[in-house]
């Protein structure tokens with residue numbers, strides 16, 4: 001029996017008819033870009049996230065890009081962020097001619113270490129991007145205090161964390177701006193690319209709405225240069241079908257995480273495999289990432305693969321190690337925790353559709369591969 005890393009069919013099959021009729025209704029109305037479907041989705045997800053403004057955009061990457069543009073980030077500015085994240089977090093900074101400044105992570109949360117962020121600040125710092133990696137909220141109390149003291153904007157990259165909570169509040173509504181992705185493998189995915197920007201700031205929201213249509217104030221009048229960052233009506237229609245299911249999917253991910261915790265702790269000593277720390281808030285479990293120290297991670301992954309079990313390494317290189325960031329980026333202090341993580345992390349299947357049998361097979365295979 002093989003165990004897929006993500007079983008999208010398990011998520012989509014029960015919704016197939018509802019998605020097809022939502023798509024058909026967009027075709028019947030012949031309105032494909034922004035419009036009523038996107039407006040309705042924005043209202044529904046703003047309520048779900050408990051944020052005043054939600055702006056549908058073309059991807060999580062463009063959510064980050066338009067948020068940074070709306071905050072006037074540009075050449076000469078620095079933006080402090082984590083080196084242990086998907087490329088887009090720092091790519092968006094560099095694309096605007098600003099300098100990504102990397103601060104190291106905490107070993108258990110895999111998120112920015114607040115003290116390292118504080119040490120990374122300079123007179124050029126314009127913003128901090130906190131990433132809620134794998135679905136676990138970053139330490140928003142400490143990071144908000146640092147951003148406030150420094151007078152810089154705190155941006156949340158919540159691409160992996162929709163539904164996660166910090167102190168009882170959903171992520172994406174805690175900083176100045178929140179950025180989400182609807183890439184198919186995220187916890188709420190569309191059928192292609194899509195993203196969202198959230199904010200409580202009316203002026204910032206209005207500016208992001210302009211930036212997503214080439215900075216147009218109204219048709220053919222442009223006071224600034226934006227981009228084509230629009231969300232498609234077809235994707236909004238699909239997202240409106242899927243959003244009511246998100247809470248159930250998150251509960252399934254939580255149940256899978258709890259089951260792994262119990263099974264792994266029983267089957268494998270913590271020196272050989274360390275399960276993730278769920279943290280103080282609500283974890284959205286986009287990924288269930290274990291640590292396998294001692295240079296045995298790759299062998300464990302091969303053992304899984306030989307049994308037809310999917311797994312993934314997020315991320316094999318930290319961003320300060322990427323060739324493109326050997327210039328135009330800066331590290332603030334050693335990046336030893338991020339580098340150690342690249343050698344030890346392994347993401348196991350956790351998405352809804354994972355069966356108890358499949359989960360047992362994952363754990364048994366790891367236990368065999370990591371036996372002393």
Ligand SMILES: *Cc1c(COP(=O)(O)O)cnc(C)c1O
Pocket residue numbers: 059060061062085086088089131157159160180181182183193194195
């Ligand atoms: C997926 C992801 C993004 C980018 O989202 P896309 O929709 O793929 O452009 C940004 N940041 C993080 C942390 C992500 O995981």
